[in-house]
Amino acid sequence: MRFKLGLTGSIGMGKSTTAQMFADAGCAVWDADAAVHRLYGPEGAAVAPIGKIFPQAIENDQVSRDALRRIIADDATALKRIEEIVHPLVQEDREAFIAAHPQAIGVFDIPLLFETGGDAQMDATACVNVSRETQEARVLARGTMSADDLARILARQMPNAEKCARATYVIETDTLEHARAQVQDVLKDIEQRLQHA
Ligand SMILES: CC(C)(COP(=O)(O)OP(=O)(O)OC[C@H]1O[C@@H](n2cnc3c(N)ncnc32)[C@H](O)[C@@H]1O)[C@@H](O)C(=O)NCCC(=O)NCCS
Ligand SMILES: Nc1ncnc2c1ncn2[C@@H]1O[C@H](COP(=O)(O)OP(=O)(O)OP(=O)(O)O)[C@@H](O)[C@H]1O
Numbered sequence: 001m002r003f004k005l006g007l008t009g010s011i012g013m014g015k016s017t018t019a020q021m022f023a024d025a026g027c028a029v030w031d032a033d034a035a036v037h038r039l040y041g042p043e044g045a046a047v048a049p050i051g052k053i054f055p056q057a058i059e060n061d062q063v064s065r066d067a068l069r070r071i072i073a074d075d076a077t078a079l080k081r082i083e084e085i086v087h088p089l090v091q092e093d094r095e096a097f098i099a100a101h102p103q104a105i106g107v108f109d110i111p112l113l114f115e116t117g118g119d120a121q122m123d124a125t126a127c128v129n130v131s132r133e134t135q136e137a138r139v140l141a142r143g144t145m146s147a148d149d150l151a152r153i154l155a156r157q158m159p160n161a162e163k164c165a166r167a168t169y170v171i172e173t174d175t176l177e178h179a180r181a182q183v184q185d186v187l188k189d190i191e192q193r194l195q196h197a
Contacts, residue, residue, distance in 0.1 A: 004098070033111065127160070
């Protein structure tokens with residue numbers, strides 16, 4: 001892999017849809033959320049180490065997110081200890097992915113790319129963006145979250161405007177067509193960078 005692009009953005013802003021556009025264009029795409037799900041799932045590498053410090057987090061040989069949420073609510077140090085286990089395992093998963101994929105450009109869909117400092121391991125970053133109104137409409141349309149749930153999540157994360165200000169590229173996800181055109185522009189720019197490297 002010659003170029004690693006970190007793709008980020010707030011909840012419901014279109015990361016997965018945009019990542020699929022990069023995949024359609026021939027990039028290898030890795031998804032941090034999917035990696036955490038594998039690590040927490042049956043035979044996942046996080047099950048034993050999390051079970052060692054929080055046996056009550058394990059249900060049916062998997063890590064239960066509901067149980068983790070309860071543990072974190074009761075113990076201010078718990079999230080940090082969980083992250084100390086999960087982050088190195090996520091990194092291992094990403095490195096195995098890089099080693100296994102021959103594509104020149106890899107796209108790394110990482111919701112908390114800037115919050116976790118993951119951008120330091122990327123050659124460039126892209127942030128998806130859409131208006132707060134459209135974001136809320138999209139998240140509520142899924143039917144899994146209320147406006148209050150969304151507000152609570154947003155209050156704990158870096159504002160999307162700041163993510164966009166830090167990113168090398170900003171991809172507006174107002175329409176599919178517009179986003180696809182910007183994905184092509186980003187890829188052209190990366191190809192030029194690779195030619196001059
Ligand atoms: C402690 C846990 C269980 C808390 O989970 P919880 O679902 O309550 O988290 P949170 O309220 O932040 O998010 C609620 C939902 O919104 C989604 N979400 C939150 N932020 C984003 C975002 N920027 N983009 C997309 N989806 C998001 C989450 O995936 C989740 O489905 C979880 O965060 C966890 O397992 N953390 C340790 C692993 C970790 O550090 N992961 C980060 C990636 S390396
Ligand atoms: N460029 C776009 N134009 C129009 N609609 C879009 C665009 N990108 C995404 N959407 C729509 O917005 C919603 C959220 O998109 P998506 O699931 O890709 O977001 P996400 O950032 O990956 O969210 P999460 O990480 O929270 O799952 C979906 O309903 C999707 O169809």
